[in-house]
């Protein structure tokens with residue numbers, strides 16, 4: 081059989097590395113980094129290098145969902161059902177629920193791992209056809225605070241920088257990001273830039289001394305949740321020392337006076353005390369940030385997954401605006417997306433409060449534009465339920481039917497007990513999934529098999545606004561179908577029931593036809609891609625947006641002219657106060673639980689958990705504690721401990737680590753039911769760290785505070 085090479089994109093993280101897939105017949109035999117892809121120039125991390133091993137026939141047989149399955153009774157084994165019968169059943173249940181209870185009685189929970197075309201089809205289905213904005217995504221857990229922060233300050237959800245800026249920066253401010261584990265290929269670029277430019281200063285602010293902090297010239301071990309206090313404190317010092325750029329502030333921004341008055345009280349002494357830092361380090365950080373010729377901030381979940389997520393993002397952007405560290409090579413606030421297509425989801429308005437092409441649901445003109453594009457009378461005005469709200473509403477019986485695609489909320493959502501209650505109480509749950517091993521599958525009335533990496537066709541957008549093609553190298557296994565295809569099949573069946581006799585709104589024979597409609601939706605918008613086509617992506621490779629009709633290529637960086645997409649063209653300072661953690665440590669729960677990624681695992685391990693070699697780095701779950709905390713509690717390495725929050729408790733071994741500070745406990749987010757057990761505070765069995773986490777969320781972005789919960793750690797009493 082002749083080996084074939086197919087150019088595609090890694091499905092794991094927001095770096096968006098290009099891959100070359102080797103295949104023979106229906107089997108993927110190898111994977112290499114694509115030397116021509118500008119995100120990685122041929123490099124891959126351990127997860128990317130082993131992608132082909134997750135597609136072997138043995139793993140596909142064991143782990144993949146290969147046929148539609150129906151569970152006639154909850155708790156009973158699922159039985160095979162034909163595709164047509166499954167889709168008819170789903171359409172009947174959706175239509176009858178909508179007719180009886182209204183469109184807001186149904187909800188969709190989708191994923192930043194879906195392709196842009198999948199995302200577009202699901203959003204049109206929910207917001208256009210059904211008439212509900214109850215469609216949210218696991219990207220809510222990943223980057224909705226970054227969206228809110230950019231819109232509030234810069235006027236649009238558009239990261240202004242690009243990866244190449246790492247090579248031009250003289251100061252890198254990495255905050256709330258363990259890029260060494262979460263964005264490894266980008267981190268290698270940072271390491272190389274530092275090697276090539278020893279004068280470059282790297283500041284890392286993180287409660288944990290991560291591998292990323294190992295690269296820092298200045299490490300700021302700030303207390304969990306104190307980021308806004310830090311950013312206000314740095315601005316206070318910059319003002320005090322005359323390090324702000326007053327000409328830039330006057331010409332290109334508004335709102336600085338209000339912010340100045342807010343930060344007046346944030347003296348270095350007060351900030352040092354709240355953040356747990358030294359006054360000298362604050363001055364050094366402020367000086368390097370403000371006085372460097374080019375300062376680039378890189379940030380991720382430490383800022384986003386917070387009950388102050390919007391404020392953390394916006395007050396960091398304040399620093400860039402106050403010092404004119406934006407709109408030039410090597411400078412800008414650059415949020416990193418966790419998932420491979422969180423950015424593509426943002427482009428199609430894939431959140432419960434957004435509409436296509438960065439339009440706002442609250443804006444009547446935007447709603448009318450989208451309704452006209454979709455050929456529907458209107459798009460509902462009321463914002464839909466965000467991820468946490470959607471599952472809370474299902475647990476309360478308000479949302480009666482749930483459709484979950486390409487995500488595993490039973491493991492990944494905070495406050496696992498509530499999510500499981502929601503899945504049990506919902507009258508009908510459809511799970512569209514590639515992997516039968518996902519915990520959420522246990523709650524499905526209907527399981528629909530989806531295609532996965534190496535089989536899918538469409539596009540994704542990475543952290544630097546670069547759109548790449550995802551191409552199929554092998555046919556779908558079993559009866560698995562593309563996610564967009566299943567969304568369109570459901571939509572066409574629902575049309576027959578909800579708007580009989582009218583022409584279909586979903587006339588899509590392939591992924592490209594969906595993408596072309598998405599492209600049209602961007603015309604005249606900040607992310608305009610009317611100059612882009614699948615053919616251009618084929619001939620010229622991945623491209624950044626915006627790329628307007630007539631442009632030869634996209635824009636690597638934004639706001640170089642100092643004009644922002646706001647009504648007056650000026651960026652807006654955000655005078656937002658510091659607000660403490662939703663659940664601070666207290667005497668009964670004296671530890672800060674911090675969650676995060678491991679280097680070699682991905683999300684709930686449905687894909688990476690099948691490979692022994694990815695357990696070489698970290699073999700089993702543990703809770704990391706500071707050696708002094710271990711000693712004070714009489715704990716030895718490997719002792720089993722009970723980690724307990726107000727919501728539940730899990731059992732796992734303790735490990736002494738200098739990476740965590742005093743009164744901190746770190747648990748990786750990946751481990752599920754196969755690896756550790758636990759229970760809710762009412763005694764139901766639970767698994768994973770989200771048995772403990774809180775669903776408190778940021779009022780601006782509705783992103784939950786997955787990064788922090790108050791816990792106690794006690795030596796387990798074994799029978």
Ligand code: SF4
Pocket residue numbers: 090091092093094095096097120123124125126127128129263264265266
């Ligand atoms: Fe894949 Fe991210 Fe690793 Fe690149 S850095 S190979 S995109 S997981």
